[in-house]
Amino acid sequence: MKTITRAALALLTATALTGAATAQEKTVKIGLIYTLSGPSALLGEQSRDAFLLAAEKLGNKFGGLNAEIIVQDDEQKPDVGVTKVQQMIERDKVDFVVGPIFSNVLNAIVQPATSSGAFLISTNAGTSNLAGKDCNPNLFVTSYQNDQMHEVSGKYAQDQGYSRVVLIAPNYQAGKDALAGFKHSFKGEASQEIYVPLGQLDYSAELAQIAADAPDAVYAFLPGGMGVNFVKQYRQAGLEGTPFLSAFTVDETTLPAQQDAAIGFFAGSNWAPDLDTPEAKEFTAAYEEKFKRVPATYAVQAYDAAMLIDSAIKKVDGNLEDKDALRAAMKSAEFKSPRGQFSFGDNHFPIQDFYLTQVVKREDGQFATSFKEKIFDDYKDNYAAECKM
Numbered sequence: 001m002k003t004i005t006r007a008a009l010a011l012l013t014a015t016a017l018t019g020a021a022t023a024q025e026k027t028v029k030i031g032l033i034y035t036l037s038g039p040s041a042l043l044g045e046q047s048r049d050a051f052l053l054a055a056e057k058l059g060n061k062f063g064g065l066n067a068e069i070i071v072q073d074d075e076q077k078p079d080v081g082v083t084k085v086q087q088m089i090e091r092d093k094v095d096f097v098v099g100p101i102f103s104n105v106l107n108a109i110v111q112p113a114t115s116s117g118a119f120l121i122s123t124n125a126g127t128s129n130l131a132g133k134d135c136n137p138n139l140f141v142t143s144y145q146n147d148q149m150h151e152v153s154g155k156y157a158q159d160q161g162y163s164r165v166v167l168i169a170p171n172y173q174a175g176k177d178a179l180a181g182f183k184h185s186f187k188g189e190a191s192q193e194i195y196v197p198l199g200q201l202d203y204s205a206e207l208a209q210i211a212a213d214a215p216d217a218v219y220a221f222l223p224g225g226m227g228v229n230f231v232k233q234y235r236q237a238g239l240e241g242t243p244f245l246s247a248f249t250v251d252e253t254t255l256p257a258q259q260d261a262a263i264g265f266f267a268g269s270n271w272a273p274d275l276d277t278p279e280a281k282e283f284t285a286a287y288e289e290k291f292k293r294v295p296a297t298y299a300v301q302a303y304d305a306a307m308l309i310d311s312a313i314k315k316v317d318g319n320l321e322d323k324d325a326l327r328a329a330m331k332s333a334e335f336k337s338p339r340g341q342f343s344f345g346d347n348h349f350p351i352q353d354f355y356l357t358q359v360v361k362r363e364d365g366q367f368a369t370s371f372k373e374k375i376f377d378d379y380k381d382n383y384a385a386e387c388k389m
Contacts, residue, residue, distance in 0.1 A: 026318060028065040030309065031088035033081060033099035033109065036073035039199065039225035042253045043101045043298050044073070047123055049291050050299035051098060054306030057286070062306070063313025065320075074100055078108035085109045089116050095320050096121060098305050101298070103127045103146060103174040114138035117323055119330065121309070123302040126349060128177055132386030135347045138323075140330055142308060143301045144270055145349050145381035146174050147181030152268025152354045152375045153219055153245035154185030162216035162243070164191040168206060168230075169221040171195035178221035178247065184382065191215050196222075201229045207237040217243040228257040235261045250359050252296035255367035262359045262367065270350075271297045271339045272357045272371040283338040294368045300338050307335040341378055347387035351380045 032051060034044030048071060060067050070092055074081035081100060088094045089112065097113040097120045100106055106125035113120040114136055122130075122141045130136065131145040157165055167182060167190050169175035179193055191213055194206055210218060218239070222230045227249035234244065244250075244265040252273065255262055273284045273294050283303060287295040308330060315329035316322060333344050343351045354376040357369035 026065050026320075027068050028062050028096070028309070028313060028320060029068045029070070029092060029094040030062070030096045030098060031085070031092060031094040032069065032071045033074050033084055033088070033097060033105075034071075035076045035101045035105075036071075037075055040076055040101065040223065043124070043224055043296075044099075046253060046296050046298040047099065047101065047302035050287060050295060050303040051123075051306050053287060053290060054303045054310075058306070058310055062310045063316075063318055065313055065318050070094065074102075074105050076102055076105070078105050081105040081109045082112055085113050089113065089118055094118055096309055098123060098302070098309075100125060103177070104172055106130070107173070110136060110139060119326070121305045123305045124298055125174065126381075127173055128180075128383050131347050131349045131381050132383035133388075135387035135389050137327060137348075137389055140308070140344065140348045142304045142350065143297075144352070144354075145383060146177035147184060147383075148354060148376075148379065148381055149247040149268050149270065150178045150181030150219075150221060151185040152356060153247065153266065154182040155375050156266070156268070156356050157182075157186050157217055157219070157245060158188065160217075160243075162186075163188045164213075164215045165189070165217045165219055165245075166192045166194065166210050166213055166215045167219045168194040168196065168210075170198040170200075170223075170226065172198050175221060179219075182219050188216075196226075198226075200226060203230050203233050207233055207239065210242075211237060211239060215242065217245055220244070220246045220249045222246075223248040224253065227251075227254045231258045231265065232261045240264075248297075251369055252294040253298065255359065255369075256293070259367055260361070263361060265359050266372070267357045267359075267369055268354060268375065269297055269357050269369065270352055270354050271300045272355055273368050274370050275338070275340065275355075276371075277338065277340060279336050280338040280340075294366055304335070304337050304339075304342070307337075308333060311335040345380050345384045346389055347381075347384045348389075349381050349384065351378055353377055354379055 072084040103125040312329035356372040
């Protein structure tokens with residue numbers, strides 16, 4: 001009897017050890033899909049770098065599981081994004097897809113990314129349809145609904161008593177959402193709504209229109225290289241006396257090229273590198289130390305995606321197969337964001353604070369956006385009620 005008992009005990013012990021080893025060796029697979037080439041590559045680089053910084057901080061373990069991180073370039077093309085995401089899902093068997101930057105890519109990849117049961121975490125794009133009628137239980141957004149960043153400047157323009165504002169944006173979904181967001185908070189006249197091709201770099205004709213219009217202010221949503229050229233040409237056209245409001249046009253991705261041309265210009269944002277929170281100070285210092293540049297909104301939103309995944313896997317004790325429990329754990333968002341208050345609405349879009357920022361030149365010679373004032377507190381997007389989840 002004793003011999004049988006010892007043998008049984010040895011078998012149970014061996015089985016337990018094997019189970020523990022299997023649990024320790026279990027891997028979470030995460031696919032990053034960002035624009036990493038072309039004029040807008042810096043936006044994707046900020047996101048990728050911040051996500052990998054978070055992974056490094058976590059010891060490359062998310063919720064205790066070893067992580068395999070696959071990085072792909074969508075080339076800012078929806079069809080390329082779809083192909084890369086399908087490879088991640090079908091070949092690499094990823095549990096999470098993280099990205100992209102651009103809204104047209106997001107709308108293209110959302111179904112192939114989520115239909116297999118994987119979770120898609122958009123760290124920048126947040127179109128109105130996905131916040132509302134097309135919301136998806138396997139889609140989470142750690143950035144904003146596209147309108148919201150632009151509502152900040154609209155509210156500021158309204159509070160300043162501006163009556164006529166010229167609006168300019170690229171002619172695609174995010175551009176349309178941008179101007180809709182501005183007008184949601186601004187009750188004055190949009191004297192012109194100028195839509196330009198995505199990627200346009202010469203604004204001489206548009207600036208002549210603006211000068212002739214003589215508005216109280218200009219609102220611009222021109223990300224990446226578009227914003228670099230527009231800001232420089234705005235100064236060269238002698239328009240700096242007209243207040244310049246924006247989102248994603250003067251930020252930490254464009255300022256290294258804009259430099260003095262952008263000083264004093266305003267932006268609406270959910271982030272500023274000098275926010276006075278312990279998490280913001282720690283994140284900004286770590287990012288600047290590692291990458292020798294100032295983190296933009298793109299960076300902090302991707303960093304938060306990593307922390308979201310870590311917190312969710314931790315809450316379900318590493319059980320990636322229980323999708324319902326994992327989804328509920330993600331919805332609870334039990335992590336501290338460097339940007340301040342953060343929670344999810346029922347549409348899986350953030351409820352958070354929004355700020356007016358202003359471009360400054362820091363004592364170390366770096367250009368950055370700086371906190372000016374809080375515009376919205378704990379703000380939910382305007383489309384959440386349309387989501388039937």
